[in-house]
Amino acid sequence: MLGAYLRGDRTVELREVPDPEPGYGQVVLAMRACTIGDSDLRSIYREHRGTGPEAYRGVIAGHEPAGEVVEVGPGVRRLRVGDRVAVYPVSGCGLCAECRRGYQVGCMSPSRAAYGWQRDGGHADLLLAEERDALPLPEELTWLDGACAACEFVTAYEALCRIGVSGRDRLLVTGLGPLGLAAGLLGKALGVTVVVGADPSPERRKLACDVGAVDFAVRGSDEQLTGLLGPGAETSIDCSGSGAGQPAALRHTHRWGRAALVGEGGTLTVDVSDVLIHRQLTVVGSWLSSTWRMAELLDHLARWDLHPEQVVTHRFALADAAEAYATADTGTGGKVGIVWTP
Template sequence: MRAAFLPGGSRVELREVPDPTPGHGQVLLATKASTICGSDLRAIYREHLGEGPEAYQGVVGGHEPAGQVIAVGSGVERIRVGDRVVVYHISGCGQCDECRRGYQISCTGAGRAAYGWQRDGGHADHLLAEERDLLVLPESLTYLDGAVVACGFGTAYEALCRVDVSGRDRVLITGLGPVGAAIGLLAKKMGSPLVVGTDPSPQRRALALALGAVDHAVAGSDEELDALLGDGAEVAVDASGNGRGQLTALRHTRRWGRAALVGEGGQLSVDVSEVLIHRQLTVHGSWVTSTGRMSELLVNLARWDLHPQVLVSDTFPLAEAARAYEVADAATGGKVGITWP
C-alpha cells in the first residue's frame, strides 16, 4: 500500500509499504479521509522537533483518520466489517486512571502511542487500529466529517463542555484557524447568543465569518474587543497557541467568567493578581477530549445537522500529499484533507 511519511524539513515522502494484518483486538480500515492538524505542521513537518507525547517515531503520518472496516482480528466484538468509523487518535495502555476515564490522550502508561506520531497513522491506503479506539459514525456524517472530529472538533467540544457554555454566555475566541472556527460553530449550536473571534490573518477572519462560525471577526485590539464585548465575554477560549492571543483571551473574559486554553505552544506572562485572582476567573487547560465525550459529540452533530467538513477548504489524493501539506502550512484557508474515493 502507499503511505506518506514526514521526515522533517517541510518534506513529505510517499513510500510503498506492506499491507498490515489485524491481530487480536485489532481492526483494519480502508482509509477514506485523513486531515492535517496544526500540530502535525508545528512539531513534525517543519523542523521535526517533537518530544514527549509529540515525539514522532518515523511512522506513517496523520492523526485524524476515518475509514471503513475491511477486516477484524480475533477478539473483536463491537466493531464489524463494513462499519464506518472515526479513530480516536491516541491508543492508551487501557489500565491507568486516565484511560479508564476515557482520556487516553493523558495516558500515563508505557504503552501510550498516538496514531501518526508513535504508531502508523491515517496517511495511508489502510490503517491498523485497536477496536477500543474506534467510534462508529452516524449515517448522516461523512468520512471527512469524522476525520475533522478525530482531533479538531473533539478538542473544541471538550473545551466548551469544560467551560459549560450555554445561552447565557457570549463567547470570545482568540485564533480562528480550524479549531477556533470549530469552537464558534459549536458554541452557536450550544446556545451562545454572540460569538466574537480574533485573528491577525484577514483571510481567516473572512473565512470564519463566511462559515457562520463567528458574528464578528477582528484583529484583536483592546479597543475593538471593548467595543464589542464591553466588560468582557462570559466565556473565552484561546485556540491561537500564542502568548499574545492567550493573554487577550484572559484579559477580555468578564469578571467571574470562564476561560479555556486549547492552542498548543506559546509562552504566557500574566499578572496573576490583576488578571486572574482579583477578577475571580476560572481557567481550564483542555487537551483534546475523551472517547466518551467524542461519542457524545458525534450524536450531537447528527442531531444538530452540523457537518465538521465545512471547515475543509482543500482536499487532495494521497499521491499529492506533499502539496496538501504545503497548502496547510500556508495557513490562509481552512482545514486540508487527504481523501480516497
C-alpha cells in the first residue's frame, strides 16, 4: 500500500509499505478520508518539534481518519467488516486515570501513541486501529464529516460543553481556521444567539461568513470587538493559539463569563487581577476530548443534520499528498482533506 511520511522540512515522502495485519482487538480500515490538522503542520510538517513520548516517530502521517472496516483481528467484539467508523486520534493504555475517563489524549503511560505521530496514521490506503478507538460513523454523515469530527469538531465541542454555551449566550471565537469554524457552527447548533469571529486573515473571515459559522467577522481590534459586543460576550473560545487572540478572547468576555482556551501554542501575558479576578471569569483549558464525547458528537451531528464537511475547501488524492500539505500550510483556506473513492 501507499503511505505518506513527513520529513520535517515541508516535504512529503510517499512510500510503498506492506499492508497491515490485525492483532488481538485490532481492525484494518480501508481509508476513505483523512484530513490535515494544524498540529500536523506546526509540529511535524514544518519541523519535528516534539520530544520524548510526544515526538514524531517517523510513522505514516494523518491523525484524523475515517474509513471502512475490511478486516478484524481475534478478540474484536463490536465491529464487523463493512462498518463505517471515525477514529479517535490517540490510543492510550486503557488503564490509567485519564484513559478510564475516556480522555486517551492525556494518557500517562509510555505506551500512549497518537495516530500519525507515534503509530501509523490515516494518510495511507489502509490503517491498523484498535477497536476501542474506532467509533461508529452514522450513515447520515459522509466520510469527510467523520474525519473532521475526529479532531477539530470534537475539540471545539468538548470546550463548548465545558463552558456550558446555551441560548443565553453570545459567543466570541478568536481564530477562524478550521477549529474556529467548527466552534462557530457548533455554538449555533447548541443555541448561542450570536457568534462573533475575529481573525486577521480576510480569506478566513469571508469563509467563516460563507459557511455560516459566524454572524459577524472582524479583524479583531479592541474597538471592533467592543463595538459588536459592548462589555463582552458571555462566552468565548480562543482557537488561534496566538499571543494576540488569547488575550483578546479574555478581554472581551463579559464579567462572570466563561472562556475556553483551545488553540495550541502562543504565550499568554495577562493582568490577572484586572482581566481575570476582578471580572470573575471562569477560564478553561481544553485539550481534544474523550472517546465518549466524540461518540456523542457523531450522534448529534446526524440528528442536527450538521455536516463538518462544509468547512473542507480542498480535496486531494493520496498521490497528491505533497500538494495537499502545501495547500494547508498557506493558512488561508478551510480544512484540507485526502480522500479515497470506495
